[in-house]
Amino acid sequence: MHSSYPGYNSRQLKQAVEWFVCLQSEQCTIEDQLRFSTWLSRHQNHRMAYAEAQRIWANMDELKFMPIPALAEARVAKPRNSSVSRLASLVLLIAATGAAWLEYSAETVHYATQIGEHRRIDLADNSHIDLNTNSQVSVRISLLNRHVQLSQGEALFEVSHNRLRPFTVAVGELQIRDIGTRFNVRKQPQITTVSVLEGEVELSNGNRDIDKHLSAGNQLSYSESTGLGQLQTVEANQITAWVNGQLIFKRTPLSDVAAELERYHAVQFSFTDSKLAQETLSGTFNAADIEPFLHALETILPVQAKRNGQQILLRRIPKN
Secondary structure: OOOOOOOOOHHHHHHHHHHHHHHHOOOOOHHHHHHHHHHHHHOHHHHHHHHHHHHHHHHHHHHHHOOOHHHHHHHHOOOOOOHHHHHHHHHHHHHHHHHHHHHHHOOEEEEEOOOOOOEEEEOOOOOEEEEOOOOEEEEEEOOOOEEEEEEEEEEEEEOOOOOOOOEEEEEOOEEEEEOOOEEEEEEOOOOEEEEEEEOEEEEEEOOOOOEEEEEOOEEEEEEOOOEEOOOEEOOHHHHOHHHHOEEEEEEEEHHHHHHHHHHHOOOEEEEOOHHHHOOEEEEEEEOOOHHHHHHHHHHHOOEEEEEEOOEEEEEEOOOO
16 A cells, blocks of 8 residues: 655654744754754755645644634544654644744843934844834744834834734734734824835724724824724825934924924923914924024024023014
């Protein structure tokens, strides 16, 4: 009778799975890679076993959600006295143990910027994070997941998409799961704003009362007290201007302009009257230098900016 049992044995498949888990880890060294290459070239069965380990991993995501009665029975059944069943049990055990260990041992790395600072973070999975002024993120990349916690400020994410390794950004109870490639997240005291520039993201929260897909060119705000706001369209160049050190305002009230500048500089604006705070401003300005902005403001509007240390008083110039 012809046997369909592969040429490798259970020990070789165990080694192959162990090597596969090792190579996915961020702790994998050049020495590990060289030892793996030596092991792989030592025998044809090693190459066959490693190909099988890759195939098993590629199909694990689908298997987890497929309602297959036989698979469910196999998970709880006692091992039968056959090399095939022992091999299958061994592979599942090694894969589950290895993945669980890598999930547990994955390191969380913290990044932060000071007021006025911009930082670009290159992640191990070829994704990138641009961190805006006075911002903080925690990043944890493991074999199965990629998780970022934005605890303060604003960040632009360019994600290397991988269906088997979800990329999720958490801001409080809001979960932003990448389905596309590029999106911006800004955390304010009461509101988180998500702007999608390319691709798509999925929004959800811990209460599971929102489940929203947000596509490119659109923006949504979220508050833990009121939920999702109204859908808005956005222009990518305006949302990402800060990456290039610019601030773009389009008929923006001076009160909002002042609040934005306070994010980039250790200053505090005040107005002599509330109506002046509602005057609007349009233009593109250098985020790093506040003096040209104050000069431009006095040129564009009938406003005088008086600076005293970190305090900036804006007052209306009376008409003659």
